[in-house]
Amino acid sequence: MSVATIALLGQPNSGKSTMFNALTGLHQHVGNWPGKTVEKKEGSFAYKGTTYDVADLPGSYSMSANSDEEVITRDFIASGNADVVCILADSSQLERSLFMLADYAGIDAPCFLVLNMEDVAREQGKTINAAALEKKLSIPVMLFSATDKKAYDKFYQTLERALKNKSHIDVSALEEEYEKLEGYNEIKEQLNDGVMEGYTPMWLTVKYLENDKVVSAKLKSELPADKVAVLESLKGDNNGAIATGECKFKWIDELVDGVVKGKKQSVKLGRLDRIYTHRFWGKPAVVLTVVLGLLASFIPALPIMAVASVFDILKSYLNGVLEAAGCSPFLIGLVCDVLIQSMSYVVKMLGFVFGVTLVFGLLEEVGVMARISYVFDNTMGKLGLQGKSVMPFLVSFGCTMGGAAGARVIDNWGQKVLTIALAWAVPCGAAWATIPMLSTIFFGAGAPVVIVVVLLAMILHMWITAKIFGAKLVNKEDRCGMIMELPPYHKPKWKALFRYVFGRTKDTFFRVVKVVLLVCLIFWLLSYGSGVNDTSILYKVGTAIEPVTKFVGLPWQLFIAFIAASVGKEGAIGVISALYTGGSYGEGFAQAMSGAARAANLGDILLANVSRPEALAFIFAITFNMPCVVALAATYQEIHSVKWTAKIAIYYTVVSLLFACIAYHIGLLIW
Template identity: 30%
Template sequence: MAKPRKEVKQLTAKNKATGDGVIHNKVNQAGELTVGVIGNPNSGKTTLFNSYTGTRLKVANWPGVTVEKKQGAFKYHNHVYKLVDLPGIYSLTPYSIEEKISRQFILSDDVDVIVDIADASNLERSLYLTLQLIEIGKPVVLALNMMDIVEERGMEIDLHRLHEVLGIPVIPVSARKKTGLDVLMHVVSHHQEIKSKSNHVVVYSDLIEDKITKVTERLREDNPDIYNPRFYAIKLLENDTEIMENCPVDVSGIVDKSYETEIINQKYDFIERLVEEVLLNIQEKAQFTDKLDSVLTHRIWGIPIFFGIMGLVFFLTFTLGDGIKGILEGWLESLSIWTAGGLSTLNAGPILTSLIADGIIAGVGTILTFLPNIAILFLALAFLEDSGYMARVTYVMNGVMNKIGLSGRAFIPMLLGFGCTVPAIMATRTLENERDRRKTILITPFMSCSAKIPVYVLLSGMFFGNYATLAALSMYIIGLVAGLFTAFVATKIENKADQLKASDVKPEVNQLLIELPEYKSPNVYSVLLYVWENVKAYLSKAGTIIFLACVVLWFILSFGTTGYVEDMSQSFGAIIGRFLVPILEPAGLGFWQIGVSLIAGLAAKEVVVSSMGIMFGIINIDSALGLSAMHQTLGAMGFGALNAYSMMIFVLFYTPCVAALAITAQELKSAKWTTFVFMFQLVFAWLASVLVYQIVSLFI
C-alpha cells in the first residue's frame, strides 16, 4: 500500500543517542524490521508515519483520528522497515476498542522495536506511557515530537539527562517539519539489538518492590522461559484482567488487593521529579487557547456558536459551490456536443451512441459537476478538524447528548457523518460502551453525507426557486433532530428492558471524558491533502461504482422483453419500478422512474441524480436548460414541489450506500443488528416521507 520513500541521504552522525558506542550491523542479516509506532492520542504518530512511508493517512487535531492499525513499508539504507501506525493510547491498560488493538500489537512478538512518540510540549503526561513501554522490556526509542513548539515557547529539554535516566535513546523530531527523521530510523536500526537492559527504571516503594520480587520468583518457577517476568508481575499487581487470564499463576498471599493506584502514583512521582530536572524555562502557555475557549465553549453561547458555524459550512457548500459549478457545466456541455459529433462521424451504431451519450455522459458527467460543492464542504470540515474545535464540540454538545442517553463523545462520529458515513462509523470505535456504539452507528447515516448534496441541489433547485438553499439546509436540521430523537427512543427502550431484567439497575449515562488539544491554525498541507483525498475518492467513485451503475441503469432502461426499446416505459427498469409504485404512492413518490432511481441510489446516493438524468434523457440536468426541461417533464407527470420535498426526505433517511452498509456490518459484527439497521432506516424513510406528504397535502 505504501510506496517506498526515496532513499535517504547518507548519515554522518554516529549512533550517539544509544550512548554505548557500539555500531551494530546485524540489521544487514535481519532484513525486515517491524517498528511499532505508539504514543498518546494526538501526539503525531500518523504524521510521522506518513512522512516515512509516503502514505496520506488522515491526520487532524483531535484525539482518536486513527482507529485502525495501518502498516507501511519503506526502504532505508537498503533495509526494509515495516512501520505500524497504531491508535493512540494513554496507558497499556486499554479503555476502548481501538486501544485494545494497540496494546495487543505492542505486546505481541511481531514488534521488533517500539517507537514511542511523545508530545514534547506535554512531557509529563507523555512519559507515563513511556515508562510502561520500557517495563515491557522490548527495545524502545523515544521520539520527542513537536520540539519546534517547545522551542517556540522558549523551553528547553535536557535530552541527555532524559536519556540517562530512562536508559533509552531519546531523539528530538518534528513530524510536521520532517526534521530528525533520518536520525530516528538510524537509531531504530541499531537499537533493535539492545534488549532493554534497564526495564527497571522506576523503582517502586519497598512494599511493592518486595511483592514484585515474590511474584517474579513464582512466575519463574512456573514458567522458566518467561520473557519479562517483571512486567507481568507489575501487571498482576495491578490486577490486569487480561494478563491474569493469559498468565495463570497462583499469586495468593502476595497480591491481596489491586496495587494499581499506588503503582500509577509512584510512576507519576518519578515523572514529576524527572520533568523538574530535564525541563527548563517552563512557560505559562496557551493563552491563545484559553481566550478562544472562553468564547467557543461559553456556557450559553457555545451551542449557538456551534450551530452558527455548521450553518455557515452548509450555506457555503450550497451557495459558493454553485458559482464554480457553472464553469464545469459549460465544459460538460461542450464535451457532450463534441462526443455526439465524434460518434456520428465514426458511424457508431445507435446503441453505442445511446450508451455513451444517454448513459455515461448523462449519468457520470452530471455527478462531476457537483465537485465544487463537495470540495467546499470537505474544506470546511478540514478546518474544523485541524483547528482543534472538533473535540470542543463534544463538550458543547454534551448536555444535549446526555439527554438522549449518549455521551458528547458520540457527536464526533455524527459530525464526521456530514462528510462520509464510512469513516464516521469507523470513528465510533472510540466509544467504550457497546450500546453507545450501536446507537451511534444507527443514527450516523441520518447526518446527510456529501453524496446526498447532488440530490438536494437538484431537487431543491428545480422546485424551490429562491428558497432552494433553505430547502436543502432544512434536510440537515431534520436529519439531526431525527437522529437525536431516534437515540432518545432507543435509550428509553434499553432502560425499560433493563428494568424488566433487574429492578435495581438504574440507567447509566456514559460520561464525557476527552482531552482537548490546543488550538492551532490549520496546517495548509494537511487541509489540502484532506480535501484532495476526498475529492479523489469522489472522482474514483464516479469512475467506478457510479459509472457501473449508470451502465447497468442504461441497460435496464433501454432493453425490455422485446429487446432494444425506444420507449423506456417498456423497459425492464420500468417493470421493476412499477413494483414499487403502490408502496411509494402514499409518500407522493408513486412513479416508476422514482422507484428505479431510489433502488439505484443504494449503490451510491449520487446515482439517484444520475438515474434521473438517464431517465429523462437530459445530458446535464442541473444546467438551467436541463432543469427547466426536467421540471416540465416532471410537472406533466404530476410531480410537484411537495413530491420533491418528500423525495428529499426519503433520500435523507433511507438505507445508506453499499459501502456504508458494509462498514456497518463490519463494525456491528452481527448479522442480526445489521439487518435491523438496514430495515429500520428503510422503514423510517418511508414513514417520514409519507408523514410529510400526507400532512402537508391536507393544507394545500
C-alpha cells in the same frame, strides 16, 4: 588506572542518547540485553586517569515493571552494576520529567541529577536554581545541555563529586507523604533491610502498594508465609498506584517550588475556543459553523454546475448530427440519453463533492473540526453513547462504511450497534453530492434552506433513533467521560489540502460514473418500449404501484429511484436520468406534459414533471434511506447480527418513507 561504571537513566526524549554519544564517541557497542529484544548500548571514556564504562539504559517512563525496558533498567541498577546512576530530566518541563527521580528515590545505588536541555528552559524564560535543588535533594544537581560540547567539563566534575560522596537522594520529605497512605507503615514494618537486594523497604513498600508484579511476586517468595498473609491483608484496593503517584507529584511540586522561576503556563483559552467549549453557546456556535460551511460549499460548486450545462448543449448538438447521419433511434438514445445525460449529472454532482470536501477539509486543517467533534462528543452522552462515537459519525459524512468500520473502537457491543445505527442517518459523501444537486435543480436559490432543513431533520432522526434503539442496547452506566486534547489552530497547508480534495473528487468521479452509467443503462433499456411506452414492463409495474407511492409523495419514477438509492445514492440519479429524460417513456412523458419536443435542459424536464412537494419528499426519502448495499454488508460485518442488521435496514426504509410523507404534506401546504 581505576574503572567506574555509570548508568544513564532517563525518560525517552530526555536527551540521553545525545549525551551517550557525546561521552563515548566511537567507543561504544550495541547489543541486546540477555534474553530480550531490548537494545543494549554500552561505551566508555577516560577522564583524568579513570576509565568510565557507560551503560545507556533503555528509555523508560519510570521504575515500575510495566515493560521489559523498565524491568531491565531496574534490575541493572539494583544489582549494583553501576557505581553511580546519572538521572536525566528535561529542564523545560521539570514537573513532568522529575517523575523518574521520584520513582528512583529509595533505590540504593548512588546517583546524581542532570537537568538537561537548560537552553530550551532558558528560551522559555525559566531560570532554574540548581544549587537550591541540590540542597533539597542532597545529591549533586547540575544544569546541562547535552548538545553543548563545552558543558561536559562541568559534567565530569559533577560525576566525580557524586562518585566520591556516594550521594543518595534525601527521601525524608517524600516518605512523609507516603506515611500518610493507608497501610504504608504496617507493610513497611514487615520488610527488613535487604529483603530484596538494592532496594530500601520504603521503595519496596511503595511498589507493593502499586501492585508491582515483580516486587509482589518476589516478596511473596522471599518472606515467610505468615508475613505474606499479613501483607496481603494490608493491601487496599487497586488505587494504590494513584495514591503513590499523587505523593510523588506532590513531592516534585515541593522540590520545584522556589527552584524554577519564570513564566508559568497559565490556563488560557483562545477567544474562539471559549465560545466553542462554552456549556451553552458551544452547540449553537458549532451548528452555525457547520451550516455556514455547507453554504460556503455551494460557492465552488455552482460554477461547476454551470459548466455541466455544456453537456446539455452537446447533447442536442450530437442528437442533430446523429439524426442527420441516419443512425437508429436506439443508438441516438444510447449516446445522448444514457451517456451524455449521465455525465451531465455526474459533473454537477462533482461540483458539490468538491465544494463540501474543500470546505470541511479546510475546517479540519485549521483545527475547527476538532472543536466540532468535541462539542458533539458531549452530546453523545445524552444519546447513551461513548464520546468516541463522534468519530464514526464524522467519518460517515464521507462514507457510511468508514463510519461502520470506525465503530470498531467501541468495545461495548450495544453501543457499537447503536453508533452504527445512528451513523446511517448521517448523509454520506454520495448523499452530499446528489442532494444539493437535486435541491438546486428544484428549489434554485432556496436549495441552502432545504439543506439546512435536511440537517435539522438528521438531528431529529438521530435523537429519535437513539431513543428507540437505545433502550435495548445501552445502559446509562456504561458511559464514561473523555479527555480531548484539542490541536492548536494553524494556517492551512493549501497544497496538501487541494491534493486531498482533488484526490477525493477524482475517486468519487470514477465510482459515481460507473454506478450512474450502469443504472441509467439498465433502466433506460427497461423503459425502452417498442415506440409505445405503455408496453414496457417498468411502466406497467410503476403505474400499478403508483397509488401507494403517491401517498408518500413519490411518483412511480421517483419511487423506483428511491429503491435504486438503497443500492447506492448515485443510483437514484441514474434512474432519474433514464426515466425522465432518456428512453421512449421519458420522451413521451416530457412531450405530453410540457408540450416541448425534447427539452434540452434536464432541469427543465424535471421541473416540468415533478412538483415541488414531490421533489421535497424525494430528497428526504433518499437522504434517510439506507446508505447503500455495501454499508449494509459492512454493518453486518461489524455487529455480527443478522437480526440487528435487518432491524436497522427495515427501520431506515420505513422511516425514510415516513419522512418523505411528512415532507410531501408539508410541501403541499407551502406550495
